[in-house]
Amino acid sequence: MKRLLRSLLPLAAALPLALFPAAQAQIAGPAPAQEKPLQYQLANGMTVIIKPDRRAPTAVHMVYVRVGAMDEVDGTTGVAHVLEHMMFKGTPTIKPGEFSRRVAALGGRENAFTTRDQTGYFQQIPASRLEDVMRLEADRFANNQWPDDEFKRELEVVKEERRTRTEDNPRGLLYEQLSATVYQANPYRRPVVGWMSDLDAMTPQDAREFFRRWYVPANAAVIIAGDVDPAKVRALVDKYYGSIPSRTLPPRKPREEPAQNGMRRVEFKAPAEQSYVALAFKVPQLRSFEKTPENDDALALTVLSGVLDGYEGARLDRALTQGPDRVADSVDAGNGLWGRGPQLFTLSGVPAAGKTPEQVEAGLRAQVARVAREGVSEAELQRVKTRWIAGEIYKLDSVMNQARELGSAWVMGLPIDADERLMARLREVTPEQVKSVAARYFGDEQLTVGILRPLPVDPNRKPRTPAVQLRH
Structure with a gap:
């Protein structure tokens, strides 16, 4: 398949294949039984989703924050993405860069991403090391902090990312201009990486304020999938994420796009x-x-x-x-x-x-x-x-x-x-x-x-x- 379901969610393995005989012919044997995911909410408002899959001794641990480029304001475009980078730059107990080194030492891999709609952080590790990455992730969600000099260095990384992936890419620049023309009121008109002039003017305080405003338990979800026991995972989630203080989530105002009346x-x-x-x-x-x-x-x-x-x-x-x-x-x-x-x-x-x-x-x-x-x-x-x-x-x-x-x-x-x-x-x-x-x-x-x-x-x-x- 090419681009058919680029924006869709995965389709259920448990869907009755009898409705699609040709699909059965493409699959060697029946799909393995899948345990249903479990979803609940902590007292501080954070959502938890657990999806057991015991086919291999690995686990994926993710934190999703319902914030992205569309939650920025003019003048600070790109700050959601910059903050994603800064989340790797330390807490009171973790030095800049140490988060990634520790995950690698556990035999895992990790990264993060920012879109218009969301920011996500993930680690894939041996299932036996789930508690270790959960401790690290909960710490930076609650206690992210870094010196101004670290911000200035990382901001140059983001600028280089914009140069390499957008400014050196003619089609990327075209789509950036296209979005800015398609949307007039809706914040989808702004590039996720930000306008270069906004990056040039961005301050450490811009990122810190964005963190305090949106990295709130009620605006986040912890997702754990893999070879895990739901009862044990719940105990770990309560231990590491349940103690994060709740804070008020700012209201989001509607920003409706006016009708377009011509090409x-x-x-x-x-x-x-x-x-x-x-x-x-x-x-x-x-x-x-x-x-x-x-x-x-x-x-x-x-x-x-x-x-x-x-x-x-x-x-x-x-x-x-x-x-x-x-x-x-x-x-x-x-x-x-x-x-x-x-x-x-x-x-x-x-x-x-x-x-x-x-x-x-x-x-x-x-x-x-x-x-x-x-x-x-x-x-x-x-x-x-x-x-x-x-x-x-x-x-x-x-x-x-x-x-x-x-x-x-x-x-x-x-x-x-x-x-x-x-x-x-x-x-x-x-x-x-x-x-x-x-x-x-x-x-x-x-x-x-x-x-x-x-x-x-x-x-x-x-x-x-x-x-x-x-x-x-």
Whole structure:
């Protein structure tokens, strides 16, 4: 599969495969029995989710904080990501850098990530060392502190990350400009890594205030998956996280995006080998598993993305990248099913030699229009759904995936069995629903088009060599 379920949660291993005979043929034997996850809340408001999986003697320990780039304010963009880096820089009892050294000494690996919606920290270790990493993680969640000089050094690491991963990446810069054009009021318009001018002006106090404001037990969840005994894990969680004092979580004000009433275009020029086009359509998002028109449409749009680009040789590939008259070297489609902010359906492509971004744009839109006119067959939907089942069952072999996606469900306010509910709802999507959303959401009114116009690449330019080591 290519991009079909990029924004979705894992689909349940326990889903009845009799509904999808082809999926059974792709799986060697029955899926192993899975213990159900357990979710509860500590007295201080912190959520705990435990998912036993006893197939290997390892465990994953994660802390999710429901805070990301969308919770920043103008002038301090990037602070959520900077704080993620600073969480590795010490507590009253742990020196800067010692956290990572201790996890490595336990035979584990660790890292962290920041998105628009969330920040996550994880360690994968032998199950017998779970208490050791839990002690470390609870300490830095409650007692993170570092000297100003450490902040200044790490801020340079983040700036280098922006240079390397965004400013040296023409498509990354295009998408940054596209987001800033698509969204006007919603904070999704800001880059997760932050604007360079905000990073230049950022102070240690900005990060400390963000930590005090959002790293609150009621705004966090501990996720443990792997070869663990739930009763023993509960005792450890109570010991290390239950003693963290509760604090009031600041209210979040709604920042609704105003209606868009006409096409927007972004023309972006940068040194690049090829041009590129990206189309972003504003679409409804899945807010719950209830059967409402908005939720039904969000699910149907996700199925449409699978019809267009859910497997090798899907509609976009066949129509635009194959044959003597092909217009694109590559194409993509994806639907943002859910998030804490508004979502987009995206189409994108790289023009073939001698073709223009406008030709690719027209070709992408023509394929959606074809679905709107002619619809899709039940057999085509069955093929997409069968691949979901097989792919997602294989994904559950990873305890890391299980932990990460339980955490992501919690961030979105979804129930602990979101994976099962999602697949059940996707199975219900009909060809008529797919045809209907293709006809209703792909006009000009809710569309923003971004085009990368390549400038000559300096043949003498050498690739950037980072002056500092990037964390992730």
